[in-house]
Amino acid sequence: MTIDLANQIVTGLLTGLVYSLMALGLSVIFGVVRVVNFAHGEMTALAMYAAWALFTWAELDPLLGLPLIALLLFVLGYVMQRGLIDAFVAKPEHMQFILLVAVAIIMVNGSLLVFGPDAHGIQVPYGFDTYEVGPLLVDKVRLLAATAALCISGLLMLFFRRTMTGKAIRACADNLVGARVIGLNVKRLYAVTFGIGAACVGAAGALLSMLIDVMPSSGPELTMLAFIIVIVGGLGSMGGALLGGILIGVSEVLAGYFLMPSMKGMFSFAILILILILRPQGLMGARK
Amino acid sequence: MLDVRDLDLFYGDAQALAGVSFGVPLGSITAIVGANGAGKTSLIRAIAGMETPRAGTVRFDGHDITGRESFEICDLGLGQVAEGRQVFPTMSVEDNLELGAMVPRARKDAAASLERVWQMFPRLLERRRQMAGTLSGGEQQMLAIGRCLMGQPRMIMFDEPSLGLSPAMVHEVFAIIRRLHEEGMTIVLVEQNVAVSLHMADHACVLENGHVVMEGRGSDLLGDDRVRAAYLGL
Ligand SMILES: Nc1ncnc2c1ncn2[C@@H]1O[C@H](COP(=O)(O)OP(=O)(O)O)[C@@H](O)[C@H]1O
Ligand SMILES: [Mg+2]
Numbered sequence: 001m002t003i004d005l006a007n008q009i010v011t012g013l014l015t016g017l018v019y020s021l022m023a024l025g026l027s028v029i030f031g032v033v034r035v036v037n038f039a040h041g042e043m044t045a046l047a048m049y050a051a052w053a054l055f056t057w058a059e060l061d062p063l064l065g066l067p068l069i070a071l072l073l074f075v076l077g078y079v080m081q082r083g084l085i086d087a088f089v090a091k092p093e094h095m096q097f098i099l100l101v102a103v104a105i106i107m108v109n110g111s112l113l114v115f116g117p118d119a120h121g122i123q124v125p126y127g128f129d130t131y132e133v134g135p136l137l138v139d140k141v142r143l144l145a146a147t148a149a150l151c152i153s154g155l156l157m158l159f160f161r162r163t164m165t166g167k168a169i170r171a172c173a174d175n176l177v178g179a180r181v182i183g184l185n186v187k188r189l190y191a192v193t194f195g196i197g198a199a200c201v202g203a204a205g206a207l208l209s210m211l212i213d214v215m216p217s218s219g220p221e222l223t224m225l226a227f228i229i230v231i232v233g234g235l236g237s238m239g240g241a242l243l244g245g246i247l248i249g250v251s252e253v254l255a256g257y258f259l260m261p262s263m264k265g266m267f268s269f270a271i272l273i274l275i276l277i278l279r280p281q282g283l284m285g286a287r288k
Numbered sequence: 289m290l291d292v293r294d295l296d297l298f299y300g301d302a303q304a305l306a307g308v309s310f311g312v313p314l315g316s317i318t319a320i321v322g323a324n325g326a327g328k329t330s331l332i333r334a335i336a337g338m339e340t341p342r343a344g345t346v347r348f349d350g351h352d353i354t355g356r357e358s359f360e361i362c363d364l365g366l367g368q369v370a371e372g373r374q375v376f377p378t379m380s381v382e383d384n385l386e387l388g389a390m391v392p393r394a395r396k397d398a399a400a401s402l403e404r405v406w407q408m409f410p411r412l413l414e415r416r417r418q419m420a421g422t423l424s425g426g427e428q429q430m431l432a433i434g435r436c437l438m439g440q441p442r443m444i445m446f447d448e449p450s451l452g453l454s455p456a457m458v459h460e461v462f463a464i465i466r467r468l469h470e471e472g473m474t475i476v477l478v479e480q481n482v483a484v485s486l487h488m489a490d491h492a493c494v495l496e497n498g499h500v501v502m503e504g505r506g507s508d509l510l511g512d513d514r515v516r517a518a519y520l521g522l
Contacts, residue, residue, distance in 0.1 A: 164390060167379070167383055167386070167387060168387060168390055170376075170379065171379065171383075171387050174376040174377060174379060175374055175375070175376050177372075177374050178370070178374035178375060178376055179376075180338055180359075181336070181338075181368050182387060182388050182390065182436070182438075182439060183358060183359040183390070183439060184390055185359040186359075
């Protein structure tokens with residue numbers, strides 16, 4: 001009984017780390033460009049479809065397809081920001097909202113058109129392998145996915161701390177006027193930021209494709225999930241996205257364990273409401 | 289070096305600059321004085337590509353820079369020490385400075401520029417790892433100047449560099465500006481401290497409600513009765 005529960009918690013924690021990576025993308029985009037990406041889950045679903053297509057048609061393991069998918073999503077994000085969203089950066093929020101919801105709807109219907117309404121899943125050859133860690137049983141796929149997600153999140157933090165481009169992006173978030181005063185190319189940096197956020201989504205989607213099925217309705221669900229995570233963790237905080245993802249991942253399995261799996265969304269929303277009441281800025285968000 | 293002709297700038301329907309024309313000779317200090325709200329900051333922002341003028345032209349060093357993006361203008365060597373200093377508060381002093389050298393013209397000499405700034409501002413070197421937001425106002429102004437120098441400008445526009453500083457710091461800031469001038473830098477100086485800036489300036493213009501109402505040698509303006517009455521309280 002307790003072993004089973006512990007196994008469930010480990011499962012939730014590992015899945016949560018993949019959620020974190022997806023939410024990190026949302027947080028980075030909002031923190032810098034100040035645009036809320038309402039198409040975030042839909043982009044994740046696209047990445048999952050891409051992973052499925054590569055696996056099914058080219059027999060490419062999602063872990064190997066990941067860099068390619070992340071790159072594709074980077075380009076998608078960069079182009080979206082440059083060609084579409086940039087014109088809306090200074091516009092009122094409701095206009096940004098309509099724009100990105102439109103993008104999301106196109107993506108959902110596009111995937112319906114191409115892949116149909118059915119769920120698509122990936123079964124990698126090592127899909128049923130497990131590791132015994134003491135008394136615990138850990139899924140190999142889940143462990144690999146979580147490790148990859150954690151490494152990518154770490155690399156992202158290093159990118160923002162150590163590279164000049166990363167510092168320039170932080171400078172835009174820190175003081176936009178200052179960034180323009182010293183001649184930073186803000187439009188290009190915004191596009192790179194959106195690209196990086198989208199690349200997180202690409203990587204997270206490739207990893208998620210090994211853990212859950214994808215169907216057109218996954219998009220809106222994942223958008224909701226990413227929102228809950230960043231609001232719980234603190235919008236714009238990278239550490240918050242990480243913490244929020246783990247929390248929501250664990251809460252989902254606990255809901256399944258104590259009640260029933262279909263109640264997992266309810267649990268996440270309950271946490272969201274609690275946070276909004278008790279700590280509206282999120283667990284690691286700065287108080288305004 | 290800089291030539292501004294008939295510049296009009298609007299914020300919505302409100303006109304901030306109306307037919308502003310003036311020139312900045314190479315190697316000079318040109319002062320722009322005027323009351324609060326006269327349009328001094330608007331003028332600098334329009335020249336720097338941070339606001340888009342409705343009419344008029346701006347030429348810098350032989351290039352027509354009217355309506356160009358701020359990063360292009362910086363890369364031509366037109367630097368700015370903006371009103372309110374505009375440092376990056378949650379980043380270290382060193383990061384702030386390094387970011388100043390991100391413009392393509394300055395990137396490959398960034399290390400040498402940094403050495404020069406450390407020499408010029410030993411205080412900043414002492415605080416290189418400190419967050420810029422925790423510096424005093426005077427230190428932040430030094431940082432803003434140092435960061436601008438990192439971009440290897442050939443001309444610098446200073447917008448109220450002494451605003452809100454202690455008298456000792458004000459003195460230090462003006463000493464730095466003089467030193468840069470002596471080293472050959474072309475300077476535009478916007479100051480509320482009208483007496484000091486007219487003393488320093490080779491050339492000056494007076495801005496009122498978005499119009500240039502007077503232009504001339506700094507010393508001449510200093511002796512002008514209207515200037516003395518309006519800005520020096522004499
Ligand atoms: N971003 C802005 N939007 C609207 N009006 C502005 C803006 N910036 C300045 N103004 C207006 O333009 C006029 C000139 O302001 P400014 O250039 O800041 O003057 P100064 O620097 O000489 O004090 C003022 O009337 C001011 O209210
Ligand atoms: Mg001003």
